[in-house]
Amino acid sequence: MISISSLSAALLYASLAAGLGLEAASVTLDYGTFAGLVDLEQRIVYFRGVRYADPPQRWTAPVSPPTGHLGHVQATTVGARINSTCPVLSTCPSTAARASRTHRRRWQREPPRTACSGMQVRLERTIAPPTNFKPHADLRTDDDHGRQSAPGPRLLPRRRIRGRKHARLCTRAHHAVVRPSARVCHIRVPAGSAGVPGRCCGKETRQSQCGALRPGLPMPSSGPQSHAHRAQQQAALRWVQRYIRKFGGDPARVTIWGESGGAGATMFHLIGSDPRLFHQAMGDSPSLSYLPAYDDPYVESLFTEFARNAGCLDLDCLRSVPADTIAAAGQKVLASHPATLYPFAPVFDGAFFAQRPVEAFSSGRFARVPVLFGSNTDEGAGWSASLADGAANTASPNATQATVYSFLRGQYAALSQKSFDTAVRLHYPLAAYGGSVGLQAQQMYGELRYICTAVLVTESARPAYHYRWDNPSLGSHHAADLAAFFWDTSAYGNDDRTLIDAMRQYFTAFVTEGAPAAPTAAVWAPVSSAHGSPRLLLNPSEIRLETVPEDLSARCAFWHGIAAELRV
Secondary structure, rough: OOOEOOOOEEEEEEEEEEOOOOOEEEEEOOOOEEEEEEEEEOOEEEEEEEEEEEOOOOOOOOOOOOOOOOOOOEEEOOOOOOOOOOOOOOOOOOOEEOHHHHHHHHHOOOOOOHHHHHHHEEEEEEEOOOOOOOOOOOEEEOOOOOOOOHHHOEOHHHHOEEEOOOOOOOOOOOOOOOOOOOEEEEOOOOOOOOOOOOOOOOOHHHOOOOOOEEEEEEEOOOOOOOOOOOOOEEEEEHHHHHHHHHHHHEEEEEEEEEEHHHHHHHHHHHOEEEEEEEEEEEEOOOOOOOOOOOOHHHHHHHHHHHHHHHHOHHHHHHHHHHHHHHHHHHHHHHHHOOOOOOOOOOOOOOOOOOOOHHHHHOOOOOOOOOOEEEEEEEEOOOOOOHHOOOHHHOOOOOOOOHHHHHHHHHHHOOOOHHHHHHHHHOOOOOHHOOOHHHHHHHHHHHHHHHHHHHHHHHOOOOOOOEEOOOOOOOEEEEOOOHHHOOOOOOOOHHHHHHHHHHHHHHHHHHHOOOOOOOOOOOOOOOOEEEEEEEEEEOOEEEEEEEEOOOHHHHHHHHHHHHHHHHHH
């Protein structure tokens, strides 16, 4: 499965064609031999840091597989942390949690080291085919397993294994996995990070040597995926089709999975130019991005501002300046747009995908594969309050209805005052929120960007499975559902642990069987209506099917009815 993660990563799961025995701890490809890390107790073989492409050049299509022979590679440790300005697909372990809380805090506190020469850095892949999982027995390993100079499989030190029955998933800082399964081969590819020159935009760059990347610019780590990142993801998917059998996977059973901007990326792959690279798709809180045309004045002005900040007049200059210059230029652009969450976001060029998402799904022009998509109840909470621009911050003391419009227009620059007024009058009257502009903005943004996008995908695809995460104890805001996949659940209450265990079973079964199922929880029926119903309510007090409310369907229909104006 490819997970295009939380705020921007990518996981890939390929169902195992057959059990990969420990004798297969070394795998030979046509460009190198890779020795994995063997965990005898759990019978898992990890392959960490397997390159799948040449070092990338800025704004240039990835070259995969690597053109040079790599020789014997000890694929037992992840790659060095990378400066965030380098376009890289980093590595992580798979079905075991890699980072302790101490390591996670250290990762957040220390800036990444620069590990690239100007514009280059390795692209890497982590593969971990579980060989014979013990049900309900996950493990956690420390970050550093040491190195081994001679080629050959390496054994995971027993002193570093700590079994934990309920902690079956790993930390958010590195990767996500579903419940352990002997039938899943897991790969993760983070799709980008802060300041990465993942996107070149404007007419000049479209006419330059951007290759498969198309227009675009750098973007923050929490933003949606750029064309560069999707090109990297496509290269990774092609690599899977070519090589995954060597690791015990089945190239005919590939599931992509992402959250937030990552779920937006899975949606882009569904409507993209090569849907044959995967066979199922999953998305948690899919982001519906503002997609102006590559030559739109909005995009051109961003590129001009970015290039000027870097001291450049053309793309050749941008390719040659130091990485720190690129990062600083991007930060200046972000600072100059204080009302916009993601100034650097995907653009529409008619090439990677021929239609914007709403039009594509409405017209039926998307990959006909099984999908599992959903959202959280309070998706829109907190976004406006995070903005530096008081005129768009609904938490400001003097916030008014105009503040709500400024906030929404900061994210969807083409939204007209007339359409906003119509939305408020017909669907979001201030009185319905007790006069709170903050709650009004929260509902409008959460539905427009995330909730209605899950409805859009699931009402169009077949078979489709739709869910809503609603959790009073762990939260129902954007990304709150990641508690089910990334954190140690031992401190949770019994109801939350029961909910999360069922959720992991559902998601794992979708990957391995094509339909979500949890033996001790409600039957998850596929969507059968034109409005995304039924959907599964995931609440600690109950797991049950529910109908998408008619008023929500009407609000979603309104937003999608002005898709051309919104450029979504």
